[in-house]
Amino acid sequence: MGLTLTEKILNSKLGRVPAPGEHVVVRVDYVYMHDGTFPLALRVLREAGMESRVDASRLVLFIDHAAPAPSVAAALVHQEMRKFARTHGVRLFDVGTGISHQVMVEEGYAKPGRLIIGADSHTVTLGAMAVFATGVGSTDAAIAAATGKMWLRVPEQVRVRLHGGLPQGIMGKDVALALIGDIGSDGAIYKALEFQGDINALSIDARLTISNMSVEAGAKAGLFPVDEATAIKASKLFGRSYAVLEPDRDAEYSDEIELEMNRLEPMVAAPPSVDNTKAVTEVEGVEVDQIFIGSCTNGRFEDFAEAAKILKGRRVREGVRCIAIPASRRVFRALMETGILDVFVSAGCSVTYGTCGPCLGAHFGLLGEGEVAVSTTNRNFVGRMGHASSKVYLASPLTAAASAVEGRITDPRKYM
Amino acid sequence: MIRGRAWVLGDNISTDHIISGKYKYSKMGRLEDMVQYVFADVIPGFYEKVRPGDVIVAGRGFGYGSSREHAARLLKLVGIGAVIAKSFHRIFYRNAINSGLPVIIANEIPRVTEEGDIIEVYLEEGLVINKTKNVAEHVSPIPEPLLSILKSGGLIEYIKKFGRLPW
Numbered sequence: 001m002g003l004t005l006t007e008k009i010l011n012s013k014l015g016r017v018p019a020p021g022e023h024v025v026v027r028v029d030y031v032y033m034h035d036g037t038f039p040l041a042l043r044v045l046r047e048a049g050m051e052s053r054v055d056a057s058r059l060v061l062f063i064d065h066a067a068p069a070p071s072v073a074a075a076l077v078h079q080e081m082r083k084f085a086r087t088h089g090v091r092l093f094d095v096g097t098g099i100s101h102q103v104m105v106e107e108g109y110a111k112p113g114r115l116i117i118g119a120d121s122h123t124v125t126l127g128a129m130a131v132f133a134t135g136v137g138s139t140d141a142a143i144a145a146a147t148g149k150m151w152l153r154v155p156e157q158v159r160v161r162l163h164g165g166l167p168q169g170i171m172g173k174d175v176a177l178a179l180i181g182d183i184g185s186d187g188a189i190y191k192a193l194e195f196q197g198d199i200n201a202l203s204i205d206a207r208l209t210i211s212n213m214s215v216e217a218g219a220k221a222g223l224f225p226v227d228e229a230t231a232i233k234a235s236k237l238f239g240r241s242y243a244v245l246e247p248d249r250d251a252e253y254s255d256e257i258e259l260e261m262n263r264l265e266p267m268v269a270a271p272p273s274v275d276n277t278k279a280v281t282e283v284e285g286v287e288v289d290q291i292f293i294g295s296c297t298n299g300r301f302e303d304f305a306e307a308a309k310i311l312k313g314r315r316v317r318e319g320v321r322c323i324a325i326p327a328s329r330r331v332f333r334a335l336m337e338t339g340i341l342d343v344f345v346s347a348g349c350s351v352t353y354g355t356c357g358p359c360l361g362a363h364f365g366l367l368g369e370g371e372v373a374v375s376t377t378n379r380n381f382v383g384r385m386g387h388a389s390s391k392v393y394l395a396s397p398l399t400a401a402a403s404a405v406e407g408r409i410t411d412p413r414k415y416m
Numbered sequence: 417m418i419r420g421r422a423w424v425l426g427d428n429i430s431t432d433h434i435i436s437g438k439y440k441y442s443k444m445g446r447l448e449d450m451v452q453y454v455f456a457d458v459i460p461g462f463y464e465k466v467r468p469g470d471v472i473v474a475g476r477g478f479g480y481g482s483s484r485e486h487a488a489r490l491l492k493l494v495g496i497g498a499v500i501a502k503s504f505h506r507i508f509y510r511n512a513i514n515s516g517l518p519v520i521i522a523n524e525i526p527r528v529t530e531e532g533d534i535i536e537v538y539l540e541e542g543l544v545i546n547k548t549k550n551v552a553e554h555v556s557p558i559p560e561p562l563l564s565i566l567k568s569g570g571l572i573e574y575i576k577k578f579g580r581l582p583w
Contacts, residue, residue: 023561036440036441036484037483040485040486040489044571048572048575071441073442136483136507136510137483137507137510139485140514149581186428189504360438360441362438379432381433381481383457384432388457
């Protein structure tokens, strides 16, 4: 019997294929944390007397959640991270480098076949590069940084078959929202989703978005195979070599989900939950106060390039704020070199880089009382981006751009 | 045995509901300073009303969202004795075990329980009882290594006590 991607990766770490539901202890290739999860991890390392055991070759640190520091409290955390990195010789990506999940791919840590954990729920993003990547809390990350190991419950593996190409105006985000709407925010709890089928219709940036949001259905991991074409594309995109890793043709899955991409419409997740998905046409006309294009979900080159098609030669509606944050300095530079950044600045967007800030209500664009936002991020919980009465609609960069121009939720196909 | 009043919550209670990013990031590393913001946007006055041993009874998908371990630790810190839900999101589940906060998957108890009912939890026996409604439910026992962490009061306490990990 053939092996799934999950089984291939776990087999290479354990020397055997474990059964779903089994609890195993595995070695991890890398563990990473950021300024939101590091302080508690450091406290754990100290309280457990394990700080001196930290394995610098496996640990990567990011200052990306509240960066640059919006408060003295944040500045103190960043200071402590720099000191820790110096003391232990740990690689630290400081303010402005970018968001961890994006940088892990750009810097070549996310190589197919690796097992990587991060103290951030969106670590699943790396699954787009056939990495078994999953989010953990600070204690798990701290212990893994010191011992190189973690326990995990082997997940059931579910095949998600994607069919057809993407219609005009539809992006990876719409695929992710449609999937979560179908199976619900708890539809894949404890499971690993493996995406197959017509995946060649999806760019690497789109796959990263879909893997990123697989955790919004509760998934432990969301993996794409890396075939030869993807490996070549990724190598060109990130300037690093990527290997091929695919599941066997006769691999067996515990369940299957079908999704027809060619029949999708632009989607939104209406407040207050990610699985409250609707076609954009159902909520068209809702007035908005703020647009945010960015985050680990949709802060990539393709996201800005697509949004720019709508914003070019137009302006953000008066009275509406539009915040644009490329997910990394590398993305920022590419947008600069291609003139796309100029489109955003000319349209009246506030452009900055290197932070998760607005997505989680940390800084740069919190919402006031009753305000409404269209955001390309991954969560729209009550009060997520600011005041408890504010509302967030999640959408693709195309839908966000169209909504920025009109000042209300707008079907982007109108501009195509 | 854990015994306390029930706080009844619905489906998909997220880590943002428990401790919102805007409060967490204003305090950054200081866990103790965040206590007053637990459930701040969803249960007015929770912090003043919660009593040690109280139990949360929720629906599906409890702990949805962020990896922030603060969510589990803060529930423990305000005195919550256990969380009983129809299902848990996996990072929260791990964090709860590591923080020494008992998490129990149950179906009947969330169905029958009303706010303020008295709940008793017998972890090792895998039994939950709603004393007010006189309903008992046998639940799947927590796997042994995880139970041993819970009994120590969390992973750090376990390591301090035994000098190693339980696996």
